Amino acid sequence: MKFIYSKWTDESLTDEQRLDKLFSLFSYILLQTNGDVNEALDWLSQLDEQYGFFDESLSLSEFIDKLKEKGLIDDTDGMFTLSPKGEMRVRQDSFKEIFGNLKKSAEGFHESPLSGKGIERNNTTKKYQFGDQPQNIDTTQTLSNVFKREGIENFNLNEDDIEIYDTELQTSVATVLLVDISHSMILYGEDRITPAKQVALALSELILSKYRKDSLNIVLFGDEAREVSVSELPFVSVGPYHTNTKAGLELARHILSRKKNANKQIFMITDGKPSAIYEPGSNSRRIYKNSWGLDPKIINKTLDEAIACRRDKIRITTFMIAQDPYLVRFIEDFTKANQGKAYYSSLNDLGEQVFVDYLRNKNRFED
Numbered sequence: 001m002k003f004i005y006s007k008w009t010d011e012s013l014t015d016e017q018r019l020d021k022l023f024s025l026f027s028y029i030l031l032q033t034n035g036d037v038n039e040a041l042d043w044l045s046q047l048d049e050q051y052g053f054f055d056e057s058l059s060l061s062e063f064i065d066k067l068k069e070k071g072l073i074d075d076t077d078g079m080f081t082l083s084p085k086g087e088m089r090v091r092q093d094s095f096k097e098i099f100g101n102l103k104k105s106a107e108g109f110h111e112s113p114l115s116g117k118g119i120e121r122n123n124t125t126k127k128y129q130f131g132d133q134p135q136n137i138d139t140t141q142t143l144s145n146v147f148k149r150e151g152i153e154n155f156n157l158n159e160d161d162i163e164i165y166d167t168e169l170q171t172s173v174a175t176v177l178l179v180d181i182s183h184s185m186i187l188y189g190e191d192r193i194t195p196a197k198q199v200a201l202a203l204s205e206l207i208l209s210k211y212r213k214d215s216l217n218i219v220l221f222g223d224e225a226r227e228v229s230v231s232e233l234p235f236v237s238v239g240p241y242h243t244n245t246k247a248g249l250e251l252a253r254h255i256l257s258r259k260k261n262a263n264k265q266i267f268m269i270t271d272g273k274p275s276a277i278y279e280p281g282s283n284s285r286r287i288y289k290n291s292w293g294l295d296p297k298i299i300n301k302t303l304d305e306a307i308a309c310r311r312d313k314i315r316i317t318t319f320m321i322a323q324d325p326y327l328v329r330f331i332e333d334f335t336k337a338n339q340g341k342a343y344y345s346s347l348n349d350l351g352e353q354v355f356v357d358y359l360r361n362k363n364r365f366e367d
Contacts, residue, residue: 015057022053022063023072027093030082031194031201035235037073037080082234090234094198095205098351125163138163173361174215174261176252177203180270181222181236182243184322192321193238195347196269199354203267204230206355217255221248223276223287227255242276242289246298249305249316256314264314265361267354271322273330274302294326299333306338316340317357321347 026044033039045060047053054060064080067073072086082090125138145161177200185192200218207216208230219227222241225248249266256264277298279286290298309316316338318331323344335342345353 018058019063019066023067023070023089024093024096025053026067027090028097028194028198030086030090030234031094031197032191034237035082037082037086041080084231087231087234091201091205091230094201095209098199098202098355099206127160127163136164172213172261173211173263173265174217174256174259175203175207175264175358176217176219176255176266178219178221178248178252178266178268178270179236180243180248180268180272181220181238182241182272182275183222183238184243184272185238190347192271192347193236195350196321197233197236199269199351201230201233202351203354203358204233206358213261215259215261217252219248219251219255221245221251223289224285225251227251242287242291243270243272243274244276244278244287245270245274246277246302246305249302249309253305253309253312253314257312263361264312266309266314266316267358268316268318269350269354270318270320271327273324273326274298277301294330299330302330303333303337306334306340310338310340315361318342319345319350319354321345321350 026040029040029043030037033043041060041064044053044063048060054063064073067080067086068075070085071083072089073080074083125141141163142157142161145163146155146157149158149161150156179193179196179200181193185196204216204218207214216230217227218230218233219225220236221244222239223244225244228236245268248268252266256266273294275291275295275298276287276289279288288297306316316335317340318335320327320331320342331342334340341357343353343357
C-alpha cells in the first residue's frame with residue numbers, strides 16, 4: 001500500500017471529512033512506526049512542513065487534542081500511547097484501504113451458492129416448505145399473495161401464500177495468517193512489513209465484523225515462530241532474523257488442529273526462501289541457519305511440513321512479494337507438495353489478492 005503525498009487542499013472536504021482523512025493517514029504512519037505514537041506524530045509534523053496538512057483552522061496540536069478527545073491515544077505526562085480504541089481505528093482504516101480498492105469482479109461476500117436452512121437472510125424469497133423457520137416469513141409478500149388471490153375483503157391464508165426469506169448456507173473457516181518478519185522484509189530500502197501488517201489488520205477486521213463464525217490466528221516467523229494477537233499487530237517489527245518457514249507452518253498446523261471449523265487454511269506472506277530450521281532432537285531448540293542458496297536440509301524439512309498440512313486437509317496459499325529465482329523454485333515445489341496455491345504479488349496489490357482469495361475460498365470449500 002502506498003500513500004502519494006501532495007499539497008494539502010481542503011476545498012472539497014468538510015471539517016469532519018478532513019479530520020477523518022488525517023486520522024486515516026495517522027493510522028498508516030503508525031504501522032510504519034510499529035505503533036509508536038510519538039514517532040508517528042514527529043513524522044506527521046515533518047510531512048506537514050512539506051505538504052501543508054495543518055493551518056490556522058486546524059493545527060497539529062489541535063489534531064493531537066482531537067486524537068485524545070476521540071480516545072484514540074492515551075497521554076501519560078506528555079508521552080502518547082495507542083489506546084485500544086486507537087488499535088481498532090488502525091484495523092478499520094486498514095480494512096477500508098484494502099477492501100475499498102477491490103475490483104468489482106471480486107466484490108461480494110463468501111456465502112455458499114447453495115440455499116438452505118442457515119441463519120443469514122438474503123433478499124430473495126421462496127415458497128414455504130415444511131421445516132422452514134417461522135421467523136423468516138416475509139409478511140409483506142405473504143399478505144400480498146393473499147390479497148391478489150382473495151381480494152382485500154376476504155382474508156383466507158393458505159399455505160401456498162406464505163413466502164419465506166431464503167437463507168444462505170455459510171461455511172466456517174479457520175485461517176492462520178503467517179507473516180514473515182525476517183530481515184529481508186525491510187532489506188534494500190523496501191518496506192514490505194507495513195503492507196503485510198495492513199493486510200493482517202484488514203483481514204482481522206473483515207472476520208470480526210462480517211464472519212464471526214470464522215477464526216483468524218496470526219503467526220510471525222523469523223528464526224522462530226510465535227503467535228500474536230490482533231491488538232499486537234500495529235507494534236510488530238522486523239528483526240535480524242533468518243526465515244524459519246517450517247516453524248511457522250508447524251505452529252499454524254498445531255493451532256488449526258485445535259479448531260472445530262470444518263475448513264482450515266493457511267495464508268503465508270513471505271519474501272524469502274527458507275533459511276533456518278530447528279536442529280532435530282535438540283532439547284534447547286538450537287537453530288540451524290544457512291542463507292546461501294537452497295539448503296537441502298532446510299528445504300526438505302519444510303516440504304515435509306507442507307505435506308503434513310496436506311494430510312491434515314490444510315490448504316496453504318502463499319503470497320510471494322519477491323521473485324528471485326531461489327524463491328520461485330522453492331515455491332513451485334512447496335505448492336506441489338501441499339497441493340495448494342501461490343501468487344506472485346506486488347506490495348500494491350497484496351491486500352487485494354489476499355482478500356479476493358479469502359472471499360472465494362468459502363465457495364470453494366462448499367464444492
